[in-house]
Amino acid sequence: MRHLCFILLAATLSEVSHAQNETGSNCCADLALSSVSLRVSYPGEAAYEASLASYFDGKSRLSPSCIVQPQFAEEVSGIVKVITAASSSKPCQFAVRSGGHTPIPGANNVNDGITIDLLYMNGTTYNADTGLASISPAARWGSVYQALEPLGRMVAGGRGSTVGVGGFLLGGGISHYAPRVGLSCDNVANFQVVLANGSIVYANKNTDPDLFTALKGGSSNFGIVTRYDMETFESEDLWGGIVTYPASTVDQHFKALVNFGLDPNRDPNAALIVFQGYSTASPTDVVRAAFDYTKPVVRPDAYKEFFAVTNNISDTTKIQPMSAISAEFGSDTTKRVQFRTVSFKIDLATLQETARLYKLVITELQAKASGQWRVSCLHQVWSTSYTADSEAKGGNVLGMERYTENFIMYQSYLSWSEAKDDELFIDLGIMLTDGIQKFAASAGTDVKYLYLNYADKDQDPLTSYGADKVDFMKAVAAEYDPSGVYQNLLPGGFKISKA
Numbered sequence: 001m002r003h004l005c006f007i008l009l010a011a012t013l014s015e016v017s018h019a020q021n022e023t024g025s026n027c028c029a030d031l032a033l034s035s036v037s038l039r040v041s042y043p044g045e046a047a048y049e050a051s052l053a054s055y056f057d058g059k060s061r062l063s064p065s066c067i068v069q070p071q072f073a074e075e076v077s078g079i080v081k082v083i084t085a086a087s088s089s090k091p092c093q094f095a096v097r098s099g100g101h102t103p104i105p106g107a108n109n110v111n112d113g114i115t116i117d118l119l120y121m122n123g124t125t126y127n128a129d130t131g132l133a134s135i136s137p138a139a140r141w142g143s144v145y146q147a148l149e150p151l152g153r154m155v156a157g158g159r160g161s162t163v164g165v166g167g168f169l170l171g172g173g174i175s176h177y178a179p180r181v182g183l184s185c186d187n188v189a190n191f192q193v194v195l196a197n198g199s200i201v202y203a204n205k206n207t208d209p210d211l212f213t214a215l216k217g218g219s220s221n222f223g224i225v226t227r228y229d230m231e232t233f234e235s236e237d238l239w240g241g242i243v244t245y246p247a248s249t250v251d252q253h254f255k256a257l258v259n260f261g262l263d264p265n266r267d268p269n270a271a272l273i274v275f276q277g278y279s280t281a282s283p284t285d286v287v288r289a290a291f292d293y294t295k296p297v298v299r300p301d302a303y304k305e306f307f308a309v310t311n312n313i314s315d316t317t318k319i320q321p322m323s324a325i326s327a328e329f330g331s332d333t334t335k336r337v338q339f340r341t342v343s344f345k346i347d348l349a350t351l352q353e354t355a356r357l358y359k360l361v362i363t364e365l366q367a368k369a370s371g372q373w374r375v376s377c378l379h380q381v382w383s384t385s386y387t388a389d390s391e392a393k394g395g396n397v398l399g400m401e402r403y404t405e406n407f408i409m410y411q412s413y414l415s416w417s418e419a420k421d422d423e424l425f426i427d428l429g430i431m432l433t434d435g436i437q438k439f440a441a442s443a444g445t446d447v448k449y450l451y452l453n454y455a456d457k458d459q460d461p462l463t464s465y466g467a468d469k470v471d472f473m474k475a476v477a478a479e480y481d482p483s484g485v486y487q488n489l490l491p492g493g494f495k496i497s498k499a
């Protein structure tokens with residue numbers, strides 16, 4: 001017995017001295033003495049290294065003093081209490097990570113601090129009485145679909161199987177089902193949230209309704225969400241896949257996209273992404289169309305103008321379940337990634353300008369970049385129908401009431417293998433979206449909204465929601481986090497205090 005005590009004590013002391021080596025250390029040391037001690041890991045340990053290795057973006061593998069991987073909301077609450085208590089003597093910073101798909105270093109990880117990795121909180125359960133699916137934050141959308149399909153149910157989640165639930169739902173969330181059932185965040189009926197003081201609350205239409213609204217678009221400014229209860233609907237196979245065409249078809253595709261995007265009678269089952277792409281892995285410049293029709297109907301009429309482009313290079317479309325469709329969009333990468341976004345009116349000249357700038361980027365990269373790299377530029381219709389029912393469901397903070405017309409939400413997605421090329425890719429990505437922005441402003445086709453889940457570090461999606469929404473989010477943050485824990489101790493992500 002005495003022997004066992006000695007071993008336990010020795011283990012604890014070694015963790016403490018290990019942790020005290022760095023900044024943020026007082027918190028790691030206190031966590032190592034708390035009830036979650038077994039969930040804390042340090043550099044060189046398997047859990048720590050596996051967590052870092054599973055970040056989507058190689059640049060985002062920072063060096064936290066320790067990583068803590070809670071299993072339940074109560075443990076998350078305990079961690080927040082330990083961190084805030086320890087911070088009263090010496091502030092220590094922390095980060096929250098669910099799927100780890102945001103490619104902004106520091107948004108979901110922290111140097112010399114504590115990263116709360118929700119990895120083990122990854123389950124999905126369905127309640128037939130309420131029709132709601134309860135999904136834990138670090139579930140990946142592929143696992144959610146695999147859990148729900150055998151029960152005949154589906155939710156409006158991410159298009160890629162590897163994407164995490166946690167960040168996706170707090171930024172808005174666009175699914176193939178968005179034209180039918182609205183934005184993913186508006187399909188959340190209830191959030192379980194750990195507030196700054198460690199209280200676990202439930203935010204929904206009836207209790208804490210302001211917090212409920214603010215979480216839909218407001219990201220990590222108000223608390224750590226430990227469970228999302230989502231509305232479900234009947235699961236059916238979809239017709240979908242990706243069709244690749246020669247780059248020469250880009251104008252035909254843009255014209256079809258304009259007509260599709262402006263069609264007042266657009267079929268609500270028809271989701272679509274048109275993208276331009278180039279990859280060193282198969283070095284031909286191409287145009288791709290991702291057709292995803294949320295009913296098992298082959299070649300539906302909704303896309304007939306696109307089907308008039310007949311010279312495709314490859315075509316993966318077929319009738320398949322959502323879990324299979326999402327696997328095609330999934331992507332685990334060890335590469336370096338940049339996402340940026342800009343929105344503009346549905347306008348052919350602005351679309352053509354995106355293609356002109358895209359070409360400049362590719363030419364420049366072909367001359368200067370090394371290693372493996374890839375550029376994808378995605379054009380998606382953001383439809384007013386996505387948020388038509390939003391108010392009735394408790395509202396969100398995206399400010400969509402301002403828009404009476406559909407618009408294009410553009411995403412540039414650059415990935416590359418060589419760290420020495422970081423500046424080259426990052427600067428060209430900025431040139432691309434800044435160039436589109438400038439053209440749209442002069443053509444009168446600019447749209448202020450920036451989609452948070454595709455925004456880059458220097459972009460300011462929260463401000464883009466509008467001044468009234470910023471004021472509202474500031475008031476909610478002040479009410480639920482009066483001491484500013486999620487502003488000052490959680491430095492990563494888009495902060496309402498900086499909007």
Ligand SMILES: Cc1cc2nc3c(=O)[nH]c(=O)nc-3n(C[C@H](O)[C@H](O)[C@H](O)COP(=O)(O)OP(=O)(O)OC[C@H]3O[C@@H](n4cnc5c(N)ncnc54)[C@H](O)[C@@H]3O)c2cc1C
Pocket residue numbers: 056095096097098099100101102103107108118137158159160163164165166167168169170171172173174175219220223224225226329330331453454492493494
């Ligand atoms: C391959 C790929 C495909 C994608 N497809 C889509 C798509 O189809 N539709 C779409 O809309 N978006 C898509 N995205 C973008 C995606 O929505 C964002 O990257 C999103 O942030 C991913 O969530 P995550 O949990 O993996 O991210 P993380 O990086 O873990 O988190 C993102 C941010 O949210 C915060 N956060 C995470 N969990 C919590 C929590 N539980 N409580 C409080 N704060 C939290 C983090 O601190 C961080 O700031 C895609 C991204 C990739 C890489």
Ligand SMILES: *[C@@H]1O[C@H](CO)[C@@H](O)[C@H](O)[C@H]1NC(C)=O
Pocket residue numbers: 017018019021
């Ligand atoms: C503290 O850091 C130093 C230098 O990085 C390292 O050599 C040493 O092993 C660390 N000590 C502990 C206890 O981890």
Ligand SMILES: *[C@@H]1O[C@H](CO)[C@@H](O)[C@H](O)[C@H]1NC(C)=O
Pocket residue numbers: 119120122123139140143
């Ligand atoms: C949840 O995480 C555990 C531990 O990493 C893993 O074994 C399990 O497969 C995951 N479950 C899902 C649904 O992703």
Ligand SMILES: *[C@@H]1O[C@H](CO)[C@@H](O)[C@H](O)[C@H]1NC(C)=O
Pocket residue numbers: 243306307309310311312314315317
């Ligand atoms: C792609 O081309 C093949 C071969 O010509 C054709 O059978 C298929 O229908 C085309 N796909 C689309 C979506 O037009």
Ligand SMILES: *[C@@H]1O[C@H](CO)[C@@H](O)[C@H](O)[C@H]1NC(C)=O
Pocket residue numbers: 195197198199479480481482
């Ligand atoms: C925790 O914070 C919330 C929101 O500010 C507050 O309503 C609640 O009373 C606090 N709980 C405790 C135990 O202090």
